[in-house]
Amino acid sequence: MSRLEPPKTLADWQALADRLIPYLETRAFIDDAFVDALSGETFTTTNPATGEPLAEVASCDAADAELAVGHARAAFDAGEWSRLAPGRRKKVLLRLADLMEAHRHELALLDTLDMGKPVASSLGDMAGAIACFRYQAECIDKLYGEVAPTGEEALALVLREPLGVVASIVPWNFPLMMTAWKVAPALAAGNSVILKPSEKSPLSALRLAALAHEAGIPRGVFQVLPGFGHTVGKALALSMGVDCLAFTGSTQVGKQLMQYAGQSNLKRVYLECGGKSPNIVFADCKDLARVAKHAASAIFHNQGEVCIAGSRLLVENAIREAFIDQVLVAAKRMQPGDPLDPDSFMGAIVDEAQYRRILSYIEKGREEGARLRVGGEATQVDGKGLFIPPTVFDGVTPEMAIGREEIFGPVLSVFGFDSEEEAVAMANDSVYGLAAGLWSQDIDRIMRVTRRLHSGQVFVNNWAGGDQTMPFGGVKQSGNGRDKSHHSLEEYSELKSVWIWISLSS
Missing domain, CATH: 3.40.605.10 (Aldehyde Dehydrogenase; Chain A, domain 1)
Incomplete structure (x- = not known):
């Protein structure tokens, strides 16, 4: 080949x-x-x-x-x-x-x-x-x-x-x-x-x-x-x-x-x-459209079937509405397609069980009162397959299942915060600690927050950065x-x- x-x-x-x-090899x-x-x-x-x-x-x-x-x-x-x-x-x-x-x-x-x-x-x-x-x-x-x-x-x-x-x-x-x-x-x-x-x-x-x-x-x-x-x-x-x-x-x-x-x-x-990774966006970050695109990619890449997926998006309330609008723009451009098409950003969900699990969490989000902003319905490509488009919930609170439990699918939960203290507390309020991200131009804030996040990895002004020289793993119940x-x-x-x-x- x-x-x-x-x-x-x-x-x-x-x-x-x-x-x-x-000619696939299928034996042990x-x-x-x-x-x-x-x-x-x-x-x-x-x-x-x-x-x-x-x-x-x-x-x-x-x-x-x-x-x-x-x-x-x-x-x-x-x-x-x-x-x-x-x-x-x-x-x-x-x-x-x-x-x-x-x-x-x-x-x-x-x-x-x-x-x-x-x-x-x-x-x-x-x-x-x-x-x-x-x-x-x-x-x-x-x-x-x-x-x-x-x-x-x-x-x-x-x-x-x-x-x-x-x-x-x-x-x-x-x-x-x-x-x-x-x-x-x-x-x-x-x-x-x-x-x-x-x-x-x-x-x-x-x-x-x-x-x-x-x-x-x-x-x-x-x-x-x-x-x-x-x-x-x-x-x-x-x-x-x-x-x-x-x-x-x-x-x-x-x-x-x-x-x-x-x-x-x-x-x-x-x-x-597992993970339920927080991605924190402060109001002083530059270029909301660029950051929003990265935030969308952090959860929708690989159909959200990613252990470090940025599934909890924490946005400072001063920019929250404007930022969510940009996330929605990015999400709508990341629709599922044929996995064999090199231009497809998202593919199919791995199997029927995972597909049903993700859809059940989307239904829970609706029942718990979160605001569905985009997605939420299953789809197909060429009339076939297990596909779920990017789904965004706003107004999520920590006690909601979609904001607390690992979904392992293309479902983003958006939270608002007013202070650095609140953002850190919200980010650390999880049994998981695999990854975390923060976006800011304030170097003092970056150093303070990075130290205080209970996570094995922290990505600053990026998501999932690193190469073979960097250790990958988590704390708490992330391993x-x-x-x-x-x-x-x-x-x-x-x-x-x-x-x-x-x-x-x-």
């Missing part, structure tokens, strides 16, 4: 899809081979933009998890990867990144077909996934151990070693990019990795497995188990042979995974969970781990203290 002319139009992407779909990848689930069971993955089935995918369960964990442990103990010099692991991961780049259109298309996101967005995700593998590969041979200060009678070393077997459970909203954030640092650190992709978006993970094999990652070091959370995901979380569990998904599931870790072997659990940057390598490695006694007499 990658050697053909890159697709540029909707017709090009559709033609690529027609060529790709009949265990011990360096594609195999059916031991039970023979499968599940259907469906294109939410058309309602048409894409493929029957292997549905792994506890037996497959036990098999994969055994192979992962054997590979780790054998040391072909875990004890390989960091510089040599780097070369393999850079080769994998090159293969991902060569196949980026195919990988992007798989995510678009699987979960309905616009193909232009999927291409951006591929760039991020490739950058993550390259960054982590380049980091691993540049991290030094430590020599502790001692007297002449001892040499004290602090070594950093791989943990062992890492299970990565990733979500459906950014399938391959979230996979890269979890898998790249774990592999770079020398671990064996078992990936459980979402049952809603398994296809790009299985294609990545083939590319990892081609790149030269040894047998048993990287395995992919498609299936459901309550079967294979739970089995990995309870496994006595898994040393670390890395998860991105809902707070509810994150809490269950921590319980499973406690019921089994006290494995490390790193969680990137406890960090993806990206060299800090993520700390999560997938163990410290070992070595005290060497030196005899001072011959």
Whole structure:
């Protein structure tokens, strides 16, 4: 696929899809081979933009998890990867990144077909996934151990070693990019990795497995188990042979995974969970139209199916009406379209359950007395699919469900405030703390508010800014781990203290 002319139009992407779909890999990848689930069971993955089935995918369960964990442990103990010099692991991961780049259109298309996101967005995700593998590969041979200060009678070393077997459970909203954030640092650190992709978006993970094999990652070091959370995901979380569990998904599931870790072997659990992120706009910000466009994009990008979506818009009352008018202008330009059209800003909602959930929250907003300013009704593209246009509620108060609970859809809740103190209190009035934004030209205010926001990330005069050098993660019930940057390598490695006694007499 990658050697053909890159697709540029909707017709090009559709033609690529027609060529790709009949040859999709749908089996699990265990011990360096594609195999059916031991039970023979499968599940259907469906294109939410058309309602048409894409493929029957292997549905792994506890037996497959036990098999994969055994192979992962054997590979780790054998040391072909875990004890390989960091510089040599780097070369393999850079080769994998090159293969991902060569196949980026195919990988992007798989995510678009699987979960309905616009193909232009999927291409951006591929760039991020490739950058993550390259960054982590380049980091691993540049991290030094430590020599502790001692007297002449001892040499004290602090070594950093791989943990062992890492299970990565990733979500459906950014399938391959979230996979890269979890898998790249774990592999770079020398671990064996078992990936459980979402049952809603398994296809790009299985294609990545083939590319990892081609790149030269040894047998048993990287395995992919498609299936459901309550079967294979739970089995990995309870496994006595898994040393670390890395998860991105809902707070509810994150809490269950921590319980499973406690019921089994006290494995490390790193969680990137839900959010209800505040985006604060002060009256002194410049260019309301530009800021409004960013505020709209912060919630409507990827159909609002984004953990850090700026779903709570807090606007100083002095500019509130004028600013909301500009947000509505921007929102009306962000309508859903065919995900295979490179000009579409929004695509389809991932599946029927999520579609119904979003619509139920819109109905709650009406019932609770919020003012619906735009959107609110489901739509279709070419008479098909699960699409919801940008929806904006004004007059939202903190006790309303739409202003308190994570909707994970294109629904924006607008609040008003009169003072900096009120804005900070309102922003922090949430069980979540994944991200926050503020827009102001007052540097003193920026420094005060940034320090006071209870959030793992704060975006100032932008939304979702950052690159691979910046840690990504939250506080409170948004989780406890960090993806990206060299800090993520700390999560997938163990410290070992070595005290060497030196005899001072011959």
